[in-house]
Amino acid sequence: MAIKESLRPGGRSARVxxxxxxxxxxxxxxxxxxxxxxxxxxxxxGVTPSTIYRRWGTLQDLLADVAVERLRxxxxxxxxxxxxxxxxxxLEQFVDEMASAPGRAMTRDVLACTAGAAPQCSAFTRRQIxxxxxxxxxRGEPAVDIDAVMDxxxxxxxxxxxxxxxxxxxAYRRALLDxxxxxxx
Amino acid sequence: MAIKESLRPGGRSARVxxxxxxxxxxxxxxxxxxxxxxxxxxxxxGVTPSTIYRRWGTLQDLLADVAVERLRxxxxxxxxxxxxxxxxxxLEQFVDEMASAPGRAMTRDVLACTAGAAPQCSAFTRRQIxxxxxxxxxRGEPAVDIDAVMDxxxxxxxxxxxxxxxxxxxAYRRALLDxxxxxxx
DNA sequence: TCGCTAACGCAAAATATTTGCTTTTGTAGG
DNA sequence: CCTACAAAAGCAAATATTTTGCGTTAGCGA
Numbered sequence: 001m002a003i004k005e006s007l008r009p010g011g012r013s014a015r016v017x018x019x020x021x022x023x024x025x026x027x028x029x030x031x032x033x034x035x036x037x038x039x040x041x042x043x044x045x046g047v048t049p050s051t052i053y054r055r056w057g058t059l060q061d062l063l064a065d066v067a068v069e070r071l072r073x074x075x076x077x078x079x080x081x082x083x084x085x086x087x088x089x090x091l092e093q094f095v096d097e098m099a100s101a102p103g104r105a106m107t108r109d110v111l112a113c114t115a116g117a118a119p120q121c122s123a124f125t126r127r128q129i130x131x132x133x134x135x136x137x138x139r140g141e142p143a144v145d146i147d148a149v150m151d152x153x154x155x156x157x158x159x160x161x162x163x164x165x166x167x168x169x170x171a172y173r174r175a176l177l178d179x180x181x182x183x184x185x
Numbered sequence: 186m187a188i189k190e191s192l193r194p195g196g197r198s199a200r201v202x203x204x205x206x207x208x209x210x211x212x213x214x215x216x217x218x219x220x221x222x223x224x225x226x227x228x229x230x231g232v233t234p235s236t237i238y239r240r241w242g243t244l245q246d247l248l249a250d251v252a253v254e255r256l257r258x259x260x261x262x263x264x265x266x267x268x269x270x271x272x273x274x275x276l277e278q279f280v281d282e283m284a285s286a287p288g289r290a291m292t293r294d295v296l297a298c299t300a301g302a303a304p305q306c307s308a309f310t311r312r313q314i315x316x317x318x319x320x321x322x323x324r325g326e327p328a329v330d331i332d333a334v335m336d337x338x339x340x341x342x343x344x345x346x347x348x349x350x351x352x353x354x355x356a357y358r359r360a361l362l363d364x365x366x367x368x369x370x
Numbered sequence: 371t372c373g374c375t376a377a378c379g380c381a382a383a384a385t386a387t388t389t390g391c392t393t394t395t396g397t398a399g400g
Numbered sequence: 401c402c403t404a405c406a407a408a409a410g411c412a413a414a415t416a417t418t419t420t421g422c423g424t425t426a427g428c429g430a
Contacts, residue, residue, distance in 0.1 A: 011395070011396050012394080012395065012396070012408075012409070013395095013408065016408085016409075037385085037386070039386065039387095047410085049387080050409080050410075050411080050412095051408080051410075053387065054409085055408080055409095111293055112293055112296070114293075116350075118347060118348045118349075119348060119350055122349060150344075151337075151341035151344075151361070152336075152341065152364075154344070155340045155341040155343075155344035156337065156341075158340075159335075159336075159339070159344060162296055162303060163296075163304060163306065163307035164304055165301075165304055179337075196426070196427050197377070197425080197426065198376085198377065198378090201378080224416080224417070224418095233379050233380070234417085235378080235380080235381095235418085236379075238418065238419070239378085239419095240377080240378095
Protein backbone atom coordinates (compact mmCIF):
# COMPACT_ATOMS: atom_id res chain seq x y z
CA MET A 1 0.00 0.00 0.00
CA ALA A 2 1.30 3.40 -0.90
CA ILE A 3 1.94 5.94 1.80
CA LYS A 4 -0.74 8.57 1.74
CA GLU A 5 0.61 12.00 1.11
CA SER A 6 -2.44 14.23 0.99
CA LEU A 7 -4.33 13.82 4.18
CA ARG A 8 -5.80 16.51 6.27
CA PRO A 9 -2.90 18.77 7.11
CA GLY A 10 -3.89 19.92 10.58
CA GLY A 11 -5.55 18.84 13.76
CA ARG A 12 -6.02 15.25 14.77
CA SER A 13 -4.50 13.68 11.68
CA ALA A 14 -1.30 15.59 12.19
CA ARG A 15 -1.23 14.69 15.86
CA VAL A 16 -1.68 11.02 15.07
CA UNK A 17 1.08 11.15 12.48
CA UNK A 18 3.43 12.83 14.93
CA UNK A 19 2.73 10.47 17.80
CA UNK A 20 2.99 7.38 15.62
CA UNK A 21 6.31 8.52 14.16
CA UNK A 22 7.59 9.31 17.61
CA UNK A 23 6.44 5.94 18.90
CA UNK A 24 8.36 4.19 16.13
CA UNK A 25 11.51 6.19 16.87
CA UNK A 26 11.21 5.43 20.57
CA UNK A 27 10.64 1.74 20.10
CA UNK A 28 13.46 1.41 17.57
CA UNK A 29 15.81 2.31 20.39
CA UNK A 30 14.15 0.26 23.08
CA UNK A 31 13.10 -3.12 21.76
CA UNK A 32 14.27 -5.78 19.36
CA UNK A 33 13.17 -5.46 15.81
CA UNK A 34 11.03 -8.58 16.10
CA UNK A 35 9.04 -6.97 18.91
CA UNK A 36 8.42 -3.83 16.92
CA UNK A 37 4.89 -4.65 15.81
CA UNK A 38 2.05 -2.44 14.72
CA UNK A 39 0.03 -3.17 17.87
CA UNK A 40 3.08 -2.19 19.93
CA UNK A 41 3.50 1.07 18.03
CA UNK A 42 -0.21 1.77 18.35
CA UNK A 43 -0.16 1.21 22.10
CA UNK A 44 2.85 3.49 22.55
CA UNK A 45 1.34 6.17 20.33
CA GLY A 46 -2.04 6.00 22.02
CA VAL A 47 -4.00 5.13 18.90
CA THR A 48 -5.79 1.99 17.81
CA PRO A 49 -3.98 -0.44 15.52
CA SER A 50 -6.59 -0.13 12.81
CA THR A 51 -5.70 3.53 12.42
CA ILE A 52 -2.13 2.57 11.53
CA TYR A 53 -3.22 -0.28 9.28
CA ARG A 54 -5.52 1.97 7.34
CA ARG A 55 -3.08 4.83 7.01
CA TRP A 56 0.21 3.04 6.42
CA GLY A 57 -0.84 -0.46 5.46
CA THR A 58 2.15 -2.43 6.59
CA LEU A 59 4.91 -2.12 9.15
CA GLN A 60 7.44 -1.92 6.32
CA ASP A 61 5.75 1.09 4.80
CA LEU A 62 5.51 2.78 8.17
CA LEU A 63 9.19 2.14 8.87
CA ALA A 64 10.11 3.46 5.44
CA ASP A 65 8.04 6.56 6.07
CA VAL A 66 9.85 7.22 9.34
CA ALA A 67 13.23 6.42 7.81
CA VAL A 68 12.77 8.92 4.99
CA GLU A 69 12.04 11.61 7.56
CA ARG A 70 15.16 10.78 9.53
CA LEU A 71 17.37 10.59 6.44
CA ARG A 72 16.26 14.01 5.28
CA UNK A 73 19.22 16.39 5.81
CA UNK A 74 18.52 19.00 8.49
CA UNK A 75 20.52 21.72 6.78
CA UNK A 76 22.98 22.62 4.06
CA UNK A 77 26.46 21.12 3.96
CA UNK A 78 29.08 23.15 5.84
CA UNK A 79 30.88 25.84 3.85
CA UNK A 80 34.62 25.26 4.20
CA UNK A 81 35.74 27.67 1.51
CA UNK A 82 36.42 25.16 -1.27
CA UNK A 83 34.54 22.49 -3.17
CA UNK A 84 37.00 19.83 -2.13
CA UNK A 85 36.71 20.80 1.52
CA UNK A 86 32.93 20.92 1.33
CA UNK A 87 32.77 17.49 -0.30
CA UNK A 88 35.23 16.03 2.15
CA UNK A 89 33.39 17.33 5.20
CA UNK A 90 29.98 16.41 3.88
CA LEU A 91 31.11 12.93 2.88
CA GLU A 92 32.61 12.16 6.26
CA GLN A 93 29.32 12.88 7.95
CA PHE A 94 27.40 10.99 5.27
CA VAL A 95 29.50 7.87 5.74
CA ASP A 96 29.20 8.03 9.51
CA GLU A 97 25.44 8.23 9.33
CA MET A 98 24.95 5.62 6.66
CA ALA A 99 27.42 3.08 8.00
CA SER A 100 26.04 3.15 11.54
CA ALA A 101 23.70 0.37 12.57
CA PRO A 102 20.67 2.68 12.66
CA GLY A 103 21.68 4.18 9.31
CA ARG A 104 21.95 0.78 7.69
CA ALA A 105 18.62 -0.26 9.16
CA MET A 106 16.93 2.87 7.86
CA THR A 107 18.40 2.36 4.42
CA ARG A 108 17.15 -1.21 4.41
CA ASP A 109 13.69 0.01 5.39
CA VAL A 110 13.73 2.55 2.60
CA LEU A 111 14.83 0.01 0.00
CA ALA A 112 12.29 -2.56 1.14
CA CYS A 113 9.47 -0.14 0.43
CA THR A 114 8.17 -0.31 -3.11
CA ALA A 115 6.52 3.09 -3.02
CA GLY A 116 9.26 5.48 -4.05
CA ALA A 117 11.05 6.02 -0.78
CA ALA A 118 14.47 5.19 -2.21
CA PRO A 119 14.44 7.76 -5.02
CA GLN A 120 13.50 10.35 -2.43
CA CYS A 121 16.57 9.54 -0.35
CA SER A 122 18.79 9.53 -3.40
CA ALA A 123 17.40 12.96 -4.24
CA PHE A 124 18.30 14.23 -0.76
CA THR A 125 21.90 13.25 -1.37
CA ARG A 126 22.00 14.72 -4.83
CA ARG A 127 20.58 18.01 -3.60
CA GLN A 128 23.33 18.32 -1.02
CA ILE A 129 25.93 17.86 -3.72
CA UNK A 130 24.12 20.35 -5.92
CA UNK A 131 24.40 22.90 -3.16
CA UNK A 132 28.12 22.33 -2.95
CA UNK A 133 28.40 22.54 -6.73
CA UNK A 134 26.50 25.81 -6.82
CA UNK A 135 28.78 27.28 -4.19
CA UNK A 136 31.82 26.18 -6.16
CA UNK A 137 30.44 27.84 -9.28
CA UNK A 138 29.81 31.06 -7.36
CA ARG A 139 33.43 31.03 -6.17
CA GLY A 140 34.67 30.59 -9.74
CA GLU A 141 36.07 27.13 -9.05
CA PRO A 142 36.06 24.46 -11.76
CA ALA A 143 32.65 22.82 -12.12
CA VAL A 144 31.71 19.97 -9.80
CA ASP A 145 30.47 17.01 -11.84
CA ILE A 146 27.44 16.01 -9.83
CA ASP A 147 26.77 12.76 -11.69
CA ALA A 148 30.39 11.74 -11.28
CA VAL A 149 30.17 12.28 -7.53
CA MET A 150 26.97 10.24 -7.35
CA ASP A 151 28.35 7.43 -9.50
CA UNK A 152 31.92 7.24 -8.29
CA UNK A 153 31.80 8.41 -4.70
CA UNK A 154 28.31 7.98 -3.26
CA UNK A 155 27.44 4.75 -5.08
CA UNK A 156 30.56 2.77 -4.13
CA UNK A 157 30.21 3.83 -0.51
CA UNK A 158 26.55 2.93 -0.29
CA UNK A 159 27.18 -0.32 -2.15
CA UNK A 160 29.89 -1.31 0.30
CA UNK A 161 27.76 -0.40 3.29
CA UNK A 162 24.78 -2.37 2.08
CA UNK A 163 26.48 -5.36 0.46
CA UNK A 164 29.61 -5.85 2.50
CA UNK A 165 30.19 -6.05 6.20
CA UNK A 166 33.14 -3.67 6.52
CA UNK A 167 32.41 0.06 6.72
CA UNK A 168 34.41 2.27 4.35
CA UNK A 169 37.39 3.91 6.07
CA UNK A 170 38.75 7.45 5.81
CA ALA A 171 41.46 6.54 3.32
CA TYR A 172 38.99 4.83 1.04
CA ARG A 173 36.65 7.78 1.21
CA ARG A 174 39.40 10.24 0.28
CA ALA A 175 40.63 8.03 -2.53
CA LEU A 176 37.20 8.05 -4.11
CA LEU A 177 37.04 11.79 -3.86
CA ASP A 178 40.52 12.16 -5.36
CA UNK A 179 39.36 10.22 -8.35
CA UNK A 180 36.66 12.72 -9.32
CA UNK A 181 38.33 15.81 -7.89
CA UNK A 182 42.05 15.86 -7.20
CA UNK A 183 43.10 16.69 -3.63
CA UNK A 184 43.26 20.35 -2.71
CA UNK A 185 41.05 21.56 -5.54
CA MET B 186 16.21 -15.70 12.68
CA ALA B 187 19.24 -16.88 10.81
CA ILE B 188 18.88 -19.28 7.92
CA LYS B 189 19.99 -22.70 8.97
CA GLU B 190 22.85 -24.01 6.92
CA SER B 191 23.69 -27.34 8.46
CA LEU B 192 20.64 -29.50 8.46
CA ARG B 193 20.42 -33.09 7.44
CA PRO B 194 21.69 -33.11 3.90
CA GLY B 195 19.56 -35.85 2.37
CA GLY B 196 16.13 -37.37 2.47
CA ARG B 197 13.07 -35.62 3.77
CA SER B 198 14.77 -32.37 4.79
CA ALA B 199 16.17 -31.94 1.33
CA ARG B 200 12.80 -32.72 -0.23
CA VAL B 201 11.09 -30.17 1.98
CA UNK B 202 13.67 -27.55 1.10
CA UNK B 203 13.25 -28.22 -2.60
CA UNK B 204 9.48 -28.17 -2.58
CA UNK B 205 9.32 -25.03 -0.45
CA UNK B 206 11.77 -23.22 -2.71
CA UNK B 207 9.85 -24.33 -5.76
CA UNK B 208 6.58 -23.24 -4.19
CA UNK B 209 8.01 -19.78 -3.57
CA UNK B 210 9.27 -19.51 -7.15
CA UNK B 211 5.91 -20.62 -8.50
CA UNK B 212 3.91 -18.25 -6.35
CA UNK B 213 6.19 -15.31 -7.11
CA UNK B 214 5.01 -15.59 -10.68
CA UNK B 215 1.38 -16.26 -9.96
CA UNK B 216 0.12 -14.06 -7.17
CA UNK B 217 0.56 -10.58 -5.80
CA UNK B 218 3.28 -10.07 -3.29
CA UNK B 219 0.74 -9.36 -0.56
CA UNK B 220 -0.81 -12.79 -1.11
CA UNK B 221 2.53 -14.53 -0.83
CA UNK B 222 2.19 -15.69 2.76
CA UNK B 223 3.84 -18.52 4.60
CA UNK B 224 0.58 -20.48 4.84
CA UNK B 225 0.17 -20.10 1.08
CA UNK B 226 3.71 -21.34 0.43
CA UNK B 227 3.18 -24.23 2.82
CA UNK B 228 -0.03 -25.26 1.11
CA UNK B 229 1.60 -25.17 -2.31
CA UNK B 230 4.64 -27.08 -1.10
CA GLY B 231 2.58 -29.69 0.70
CA VAL B 232 4.08 -29.05 4.13
CA THR B 233 2.66 -27.56 7.30
CA PRO B 234 3.28 -23.89 8.01
CA SER B 235 5.05 -24.65 11.25
CA THR B 236 7.76 -26.45 9.33
CA ILE B 237 8.54 -23.27 7.44
CA TYR B 238 8.32 -21.10 10.52
CA ARG B 239 10.75 -23.31 12.38
CA ARG B 240 13.21 -23.63 9.56
CA TRP B 241 13.21 -20.16 8.03
CA GLY B 242 11.62 -18.02 10.72
CA THR B 243 10.10 -15.27 8.63
CA LEU B 244 8.86 -14.81 5.09
CA GLN B 245 11.63 -12.29 4.52
CA ASP B 246 14.32 -14.79 5.38
CA LEU B 247 12.72 -17.42 3.19
CA LEU B 248 12.49 -15.00 0.28
CA ALA B 249 16.10 -13.99 0.78
CA ASP B 250 17.14 -17.64 0.81
CA VAL B 251 15.37 -18.27 -2.48
CA ALA B 252 16.69 -15.04 -3.98
CA VAL B 253 20.30 -15.94 -3.19
CA GLU B 254 19.84 -19.23 -5.00
CA ARG B 255 18.43 -17.52 -8.04
CA LEU B 256 21.08 -14.82 -8.11
CA ARG B 257 23.88 -17.38 -8.02
CA UNK B 258 25.49 -17.42 -11.49
CA UNK B 259 24.93 -20.69 -13.34
CA UNK B 260 28.28 -20.66 -15.07
CA UNK B 261 31.38 -18.69 -15.92
CA UNK B 262 31.20 -15.48 -17.94
CA UNK B 263 31.52 -16.00 -21.70
CA UNK B 264 35.05 -15.94 -23.13
CA UNK B 265 35.14 -13.39 -25.95
CA UNK B 266 38.90 -13.31 -26.39
CA UNK B 267 39.62 -10.09 -24.51
CA UNK B 268 39.08 -8.67 -21.04
CA UNK B 269 37.15 -5.75 -22.39
CA UNK B 270 34.90 -8.02 -24.41
CA UNK B 271 34.35 -10.35 -21.47
CA UNK B 272 33.48 -7.47 -19.18
CA UNK B 273 31.18 -5.91 -21.73
CA UNK B 274 29.29 -9.12 -22.39
CA UNK B 275 29.07 -10.06 -18.74
CA LEU B 276 27.93 -6.60 -17.72
CA GLU B 277 25.16 -6.48 -20.29
CA GLN B 278 23.67 -9.65 -18.91
CA PHE B 279 24.18 -8.49 -15.34
CA VAL B 280 22.32 -5.25 -15.95
CA ASP B 281 19.48 -7.02 -17.72
CA GLU B 282 19.00 -9.39 -14.82
CA MET B 283 19.37 -6.86 -12.05
CA ALA B 284 17.26 -4.13 -13.63
CA SER B 285 14.32 -6.40 -14.41
CA ALA B 286 11.37 -6.34 -12.04
CA PRO B 287 12.14 -9.82 -10.67
CA GLY B 288 15.81 -8.91 -10.33
CA ARG B 289 15.01 -5.78 -8.37
CA ALA B 290 12.61 -7.70 -6.14
CA MET B 291 15.21 -10.37 -5.43
CA THR B 292 17.81 -7.76 -4.61
CA ARG B 293 15.39 -6.08 -2.26
CA ASP B 294 14.72 -9.41 -0.57
CA VAL B 295 18.43 -10.03 -0.19
CA LEU B 296 19.07 -6.60 1.29
CA ALA B 297 16.13 -6.84 3.66
CA CYS B 298 17.61 -9.96 5.23
CA THR B 299 19.96 -9.22 8.09
CA ALA B 300 21.68 -12.61 7.97
CA GLY B 301 24.46 -12.17 5.46
CA ALA B 302 22.63 -12.74 2.21
CA ALA B 303 23.86 -9.50 0.66
CA PRO B 304 27.59 -10.19 1.09
CA GLN B 305 27.02 -13.54 -0.53
CA CYS B 306 25.52 -11.94 -3.62
CA SER B 307 28.26 -9.36 -3.76
CA ALA B 308 30.74 -12.25 -3.63
CA PHE B 309 29.02 -13.93 -6.59
CA THR B 310 29.58 -10.81 -8.65
CA ARG B 311 33.17 -10.38 -7.54
CA ARG B 312 33.95 -13.99 -8.37
CA GLN B 313 32.71 -13.54 -11.92
CA ILE B 314 34.99 -10.57 -12.35
CA UNK B 315 37.86 -12.52 -10.81
CA UNK B 316 37.36 -15.17 -13.45
CA UNK B 317 37.56 -12.57 -16.18
CA UNK B 318 40.65 -11.07 -14.54
CA UNK B 319 42.36 -14.45 -14.34
CA UNK B 320 41.69 -15.08 -18.01
CA UNK B 321 43.10 -11.68 -18.89
CA UNK B 322 46.25 -12.44 -16.90
CA UNK B 323 46.62 -15.79 -18.67
CA ARG B 324 46.40 -14.02 -22.01
CA GLY B 325 49.09 -11.56 -20.99
CA GLU B 326 46.71 -8.60 -21.04
CA PRO B 327 47.17 -5.69 -18.63
CA ALA B 328 45.77 -6.52 -15.18
CA VAL B 329 42.06 -6.08 -14.52
CA ASP B 330 41.56 -4.01 -11.36
CA ILE B 331 38.81 -5.97 -9.66
CA ASP B 332 38.12 -3.43 -6.92
CA ALA B 333 37.89 -0.68 -9.51
CA VAL B 334 35.31 -2.66 -11.46
CA MET B 335 33.29 -3.29 -8.31
CA ASP B 336 33.49 0.33 -7.15
CA UNK B 337 33.14 2.17 -10.42
CA UNK B 338 31.10 -0.11 -12.63
CA UNK B 339 29.04 -2.51 -10.52
CA UNK B 340 28.30 -0.14 -7.64
CA UNK B 341 26.97 2.77 -9.74
CA UNK B 342 24.78 0.40 -11.72
CA UNK B 343 23.34 -1.31 -8.69
CA UNK B 344 22.89 2.03 -6.95
CA UNK B 345 20.94 3.41 -9.87
CA UNK B 346 18.80 0.31 -10.12
CA UNK B 347 17.93 0.30 -6.45
CA UNK B 348 17.68 4.04 -5.74
CA UNK B 349 16.41 5.49 -8.99
CA UNK B 350 13.56 4.54 -11.23
CA UNK B 351 15.34 4.59 -14.58
CA UNK B 352 17.35 1.52 -15.62
CA UNK B 353 20.90 2.16 -16.80
CA UNK B 354 21.17 2.20 -20.60
CA UNK B 355 23.80 0.70 -22.90
CA ALA B 356 25.69 3.96 -23.35
CA TYR B 357 25.91 4.52 -19.63
CA ARG B 358 27.13 1.00 -19.08
CA ARG B 359 29.88 1.34 -21.69
CA ALA B 360 30.92 4.72 -20.33
CA LEU B 361 31.47 3.23 -16.91
CA LEU B 362 33.55 0.48 -18.39
CA ASP B 363 35.60 2.94 -20.44
CA UNK B 364 36.47 4.71 -17.26
CA UNK B 365 38.22 1.75 -15.69
CA UNK B 366 39.34 0.09 -18.92
CA UNK B 367 39.56 2.07 -22.16
CA UNK B 368 37.52 0.74 -25.07
CA UNK B 369 39.08 -2.05 -27.10
CA UNK B 370 41.60 -3.11 -24.46
C1' DT C 371 19.21 -53.79 12.31
C1' DC C 372 18.81 -50.73 16.20
C1' DG C 373 18.92 -46.52 18.78
C1' DC C 374 19.20 -41.69 18.73
C1' DT C 375 17.58 -37.36 17.63
C1' DA C 376 16.70 -33.79 14.03
C1' DA C 377 12.97 -32.49 11.54
C1' DC C 378 8.16 -32.81 10.55
C1' DG C 379 3.03 -32.94 11.47
C1' DC C 380 -0.86 -31.67 14.11
C1' DA C 381 -3.71 -28.89 16.84
C1' DA C 382 -4.45 -25.46 20.38
C1' DA C 383 -3.23 -20.93 21.98
C1' DA C 384 -1.58 -16.44 21.29
C1' DT C 385 -1.05 -12.48 18.14
C1' DA C 386 -1.75 -9.82 14.38
C1' DT C 387 -4.62 -8.13 10.54
C1' DT C 388 -8.88 -6.98 8.27
C1' DT C 389 -13.39 -5.14 8.11
C1' DG C 390 -18.09 -3.14 8.98
C1' DC C 391 -20.02 0.27 11.49
C1' DT C 392 -20.10 4.34 14.66
C1' DT C 393 -18.23 8.53 16.36
C1' DT C 394 -15.27 12.40 16.19
C1' DT C 395 -13.52 16.41 14.05
C1' DG C 396 -11.17 19.10 10.44
C1' DT C 397 -12.69 22.01 6.55
C1' DA C 398 -15.50 24.55 3.28
C1' DG C 399 -19.50 27.37 2.38
C1' DG C 400 -23.06 30.12 3.89
C1' DC D 401 -20.30 31.95 13.92
C1' DC D 402 -22.88 28.00 12.41
C1' DT D 403 -23.92 24.05 9.58
C1' DA D 404 -23.25 20.30 6.50
C1' DC D 405 -20.07 17.22 4.62
C1' DA D 406 -16.63 13.90 4.50
C1' DA D 407 -12.09 12.29 6.03
C1' DA D 408 -10.03 10.03 9.55
C1' DA D 409 -10.22 7.74 14.03
C1' DG D 410 -12.29 4.46 17.37
C1' DC D 411 -14.34 0.11 18.52
C1' DA D 412 -15.22 -4.66 18.23
C1' DA D 413 -16.11 -8.84 15.73
C1' DA D 414 -14.33 -11.80 12.19
C1' DT D 415 -10.24 -13.71 9.92
C1' DA D 416 -5.64 -14.84 9.27
C1' DT D 417 -1.10 -15.47 10.94
C1' DT D 418 2.36 -16.97 14.04
C1' DT D 419 3.87 -19.50 18.04
C1' DT D 420 4.20 -23.51 20.86
C1' DG D 421 3.82 -28.13 23.09
C1' DC D 422 3.80 -32.69 22.11
C1' DG D 423 3.51 -36.95 19.45
C1' DT D 424 5.36 -39.16 15.10
C1' DT D 425 8.47 -40.00 11.24
C1' DA D 426 12.66 -41.01 9.29
C1' DG D 427 17.71 -39.87 8.40
C1' DC D 428 22.11 -41.33 10.08
C1' DG D 429 25.74 -43.58 12.69
C1' DA D 430 27.12 -47.69 15.25
